[in-house]
Amino acid sequence: xxxxxxxxxxxxxxxxxxxxxxxxxxxxxxxxxxxxxxxxxxxxxxxxxxxxxxxxxxxxxxxxxxxxxxxxxxxxxxxxxxxxxxxxxxxxxxxxxxxxxxxxxxxxxxxxxxxxxxxxxxxxxxxxxxxxxxxxxxxxxxxxxxxxxxxxxxxxxxxxxxxxxxxxxxxxxxxxxxxxxxxxxxxxxxxxxxxxxxxxxxxxxxxxxxxxxxxxxxxxxxxxxxxxxxxxxxxxxxxxxxxxxxxxxxxxxxx
Numbered sequence: 001x002x003x004x005x006x007x008x009x010x011x012x013x014x015x016x017x018x019x020x021x022x023x024x025x026x027x028x029x030x031x032x033x034x035x036x037x038x039x040x041x042x043x044x045x046x047x048x049x050x051x052x053x054x055x056x057x058x059x060x061x062x063x064x065x066x067x068x069x070x071x072x073x074x075x076x077x078x079x080x081x082x083x084x085x086x087x088x089x090x091x092x093x094x095x096x097x098x099x100x101x102x103x104x105x106x107x108x109x110x111x112x113x114x115x116x117x118x119x120x121x122x123x124x125x126x127x128x129x130x131x132x133x134x135x136x137x138x139x140x141x142x143x144x145x146x147x148x149x150x151x152x153x154x155x156x157x158x159x160x161x162x163x164x165x166x167x168x169x170x171x172x173x174x175x176x177x178x179x180x181x182x183x184x185x186x187x188x189x190x191x192x193x194x195x196x197x198x199x200x201x202x203x204x205x206x207x208x209x210x211x212x213x214x215x216x217x218x219x220x221x222x223x224x225x226x227x228x229x230x231x232x233x234x235x236x237x238x239x240x241x242x243x244x245x246x247x248x249x250x251x252x253x254x255x
Contacts, residue, residue, distance in 0.1 A: 092203025
């Protein structure tokens, strides 16, 4: 079969993936802390074949969506007035610690809340657990700043943020990486660093209380890209149809 058929079929499938990315960006246009994805395309296995008099002729197999990078540029700041909402002015992320798995993830969504945490009460010097008259550990209830989904927010010392005054601004930490390209996007608008991102460090961004960062998705731009992808998708399908018609014509001539 003509190679144009396969090139067009691959192109149509990859434009569908591109549409999925744009649709996800549009769906999260009102999600706090969301960072838009940017699809990037690359050529597929292009090479040369021998022509007349050993002349090299180009031959290729289309293109594919190589990656969907993340645009970490800042979004606008929305003043919510809620005490434990935080936004980052500048670069950096909030750190979230999952006590069940030990995983540390990062986010730009600072819509935090207070969560109860029960632990053994320590003596005043903190050296050992405090015991009651029956020799049993004394439990105490403390409040931690969390994302509301079981993960605790890290403070400016890299430890979990224990809250003593619910109305006060908490010492929320800002963390960053030398290279943010290629961070793994995961659930609940969080990111997991990979080896290429380097070691985590304290970020230069400043924390603003009572505010949240809105999505950096440009709706007009995303709608334009959807139209581009749809047209490219239809062109590829037209090429598939034309290639199939050519192949049918050739087969009829042979018969």
